[in-house]
Amino acid sequence: MAEVPQAGEFQMPQDKFVFLHIDLNSFFASVEQQLHPEYRNRPLAVVPTKSDTTACIAASYEAKALGIKTGTLVGEAKRVCPEIILIHGNHAEYAKYSHAIADAVELVCPVAHTPSIDEMVCQLMGREQQPENARRIAYDVKQSIYTHVGEALRCSIGMAPNRYLAKIASDMQKPDGLIGLLPSQLPRAIAHLALRDLPGVGARTEARLNAQGIHTMPQLLALDRHGMHRLWDSVWGDRIYHWLHGHITGDDGAPIPQEMQKSLGHSHVLAPEHRTLEGSWAVAHKLLHKAAMRLRMEKFYAGSMTLHIRYALNREQADRMRAKQHFSGLKHTGWGMEARFPEAQDTLTLLEVLQKLWQKRPQGPDFEKPFFVGVTLGRLLQEASYNPGLFAAQDRRSQLSSAIDQLNLKHGHTTVHLAGMMSAKESAPTRIAFTQIPVQYGSEWM
Incomplete structure (x- = not known):
C-alpha cells in the first residue's frame, strides 16, 4: 500500500471543490416509477421475489417515509403498508438507466469514476473548482438528468476537495440534495454526523473505535494525524485524517482499479x-x-x-x-x-x-x-x-x-x-x- 504523503507533500486546504459525488436517490425504485408513471408518488418496493420472507432491495421515498427500507422483510412491508406496490427487480433496466444517466452527466462534465450502479464521480479542473462554478455545474448535472433521462430520477450531489468528503456530502441531504464541504467549514460542518456516516466505518469498525474511547465525531475530529494513525493502527488512519480535514493528497479514496x-x-x-x-x-x-x-x-x-x-x-x-x-x-x-x-x-x-x-x-x-x-x-x-x-x-x-x-x-x-x-x-x-x-x-x- 502506498505511503500517505507526509507534511509538506500534500496540497494545503483551499476553498475549492475538486470532486462532485452524484448519488442517485432510491435508484431502483425511481427507475420503476419512471417506467410506470402510475407508480409515482406511491409506496413502492423492489424485491427479488414476493415471498414474505425475502427482503426489499430498494424502496421509494414514499415507502421510506413509512419506515420501509432496504432490508425490510416483504411481510413486514405489507403489514406496515398493505397497499405497497411490490416489483420484481429488473437488472437490465437499471443498468440501462445507469448508463443513460452517465451519458446525461457527460453532457455537462466528464464522469471520472463509477463506484457503483447508482453513484458517479466527476473531477473538476481549473476554474471549474471555484465554488460558484462547481455549484453551477452541479445544478446543470441535475437538469441534464431530468431533461435527458426522466423526471422521476433525482440525485443528491456532494462537492468537496477530495472524493471521501464528496461521498459524505452526497449523503447529508436526500432526496435531491446539494451539499458542499469546504476546508474553511471543517470540521464543524461534519461534527454532527455519526461515526457510521463515514465511508468504511461499519458495525465492526464502530465497535473497535468505541473500545478505544471514540464514540462521537467531535472525539474523532479532535485527534491529530498521529492519533488517527494509532486509532486505526494503519496508514488508513492517516488517510482519514487528511480527507476529513479537506486536504488534497492525490490519494482520494478511489476504488481498487x-x-x-x-x-x-x-x-x-x-x-x-x-x-x-x-x-x-x-x-x-x-x-x-x-x-x-x-x-x-x-x-x-x-x-x-x-x-x-x-x-x-x-x-x-x-x-x-x-x-x-x-x-x-x-x-x-x-x-x-x-x-x-x-x-x-x-x-x-x-x-x-x-x-x-x-x-x-x-x-x-x-x-x-x-x-x-x-x-x-x-x-x-x-x-x-x-x-x-x-x-x-x-x-x-x-x-x-x-x-x-x-x-x-x-x-x-x-x-x-x-x-x-x-x-x-x-x-x-x-x-x-x-x-x-x-x-x-x-x-x-x-
Whole structure:
C-alpha cells in the first residue's frame, strides 16, 4: 500500500471543490416509477421475489417515509403498508438507466469514476473548482438528468476537495440534495454526523473505535494525524485524517482499479426445489458456468476457487450447533473451502476443481439441507500477463470454452452448457448489482 504523503507533500486546504459525488436517490425504485408513471408518488418496493420472507432491495421515498427500507422483510412491508406496490427487480433496466444517466452527466462534465450502479464521480479542473462554478455545474448535472433521462430520477450531489468528503456530502441531504464541504467549514460542518456516516466505518469498525474511547465525531475530529494513525493502527488512519480535514493528497479514496481486482464470483439463495444435495450441486455448477464466462469476458485467469455452502438447521440442530440467523429468520450453519491451482480460465478445468471441493463438503444429518451456494474465483491474473503452458489439452479446452462463449453470447448464456447444470439451468439469474454496473455480454447481462 502506498505511503500517505507526509507534511509538506500534500496540497494545503483551499476553498475549492475538486470532486462532485452524484448519488442517485432510491435508484431502483425511481427507475420503476419512471417506467410506470402510475407508480409515482406511491409506496413502492423492489424485491427479488414476493415471498414474505425475502427482503426489499430498494424502496421509494414514499415507502421510506413509512419506515420501509432496504432490508425490510416483504411481510413486514405489507403489514406496515398493505397497499405497497411490490416489483420484481429488473437488472437490465437499471443498468440501462445507469448508463443513460452517465451519458446525461457527460453532457455537462466528464464522469471520472463509477463506484457503483447508482453513484458517479466527476473531477473538476481549473476554474471549474471555484465554488460558484462547481455549484453551477452541479445544478446543470441535475437538469441534464431530468431533461435527458426522466423526471422521476433525482440525485443528491456532494462537492468537496477530495472524493471521501464528496461521498459524505452526497449523503447529508436526500432526496435531491446539494451539499458542499469546504476546508474553511471543517470540521464543524461534519461534527454532527455519526461515526457510521463515514465511508468504511461499519458495525465492526464502530465497535473497535468505541473500545478505544471514540464514540462521537467531535472525539474523532479532535485527534491529530498521529492519533488517527494509532486509532486505526494503519496508514488508513492517516488517510482519514487528511480527507476529513479537506486536504488534497492525490490519494482520494478511489476504488481498487481493475488491474488490481482480486476475485469475481456468484452466489445464490436456493429455491425450495433446489434445497437438496443434487439441486445445490446443479446450482453450484450453474454459478461456475457464469463465473467462468465472466472470467474470460473480463480477460482474467484464476488461480484459486472458494466454495461456500450454508445449511438450514432445525431447532434441535440450531441449539446444538453454533447457528447463525439469516435475515429471513432461518437458522443455519456454514462451510467453505478454498483450492489453489495453476492459473486457468476454461470451464472444464475449473469444473474439475469445483468437483474436488464439492467432495470435501461436510457430511451427515446436519448438512442435508443446503439453502445457499457461492462460488468465487480468486488470485486473478490479467490475460496479458499469463504464460501459456506446454500442454495441448489445456489449449483444446480453451478453444472449446471460446466456441461455447461465442454461441452463448449470440443466443443466450445457457444455450450451450454442461449437463451437470441442466436441472438448474433457469436458476440463479443475474441479480441486481449494488457495487457494480452489470455488463451486457451478447444478448444478456451479467
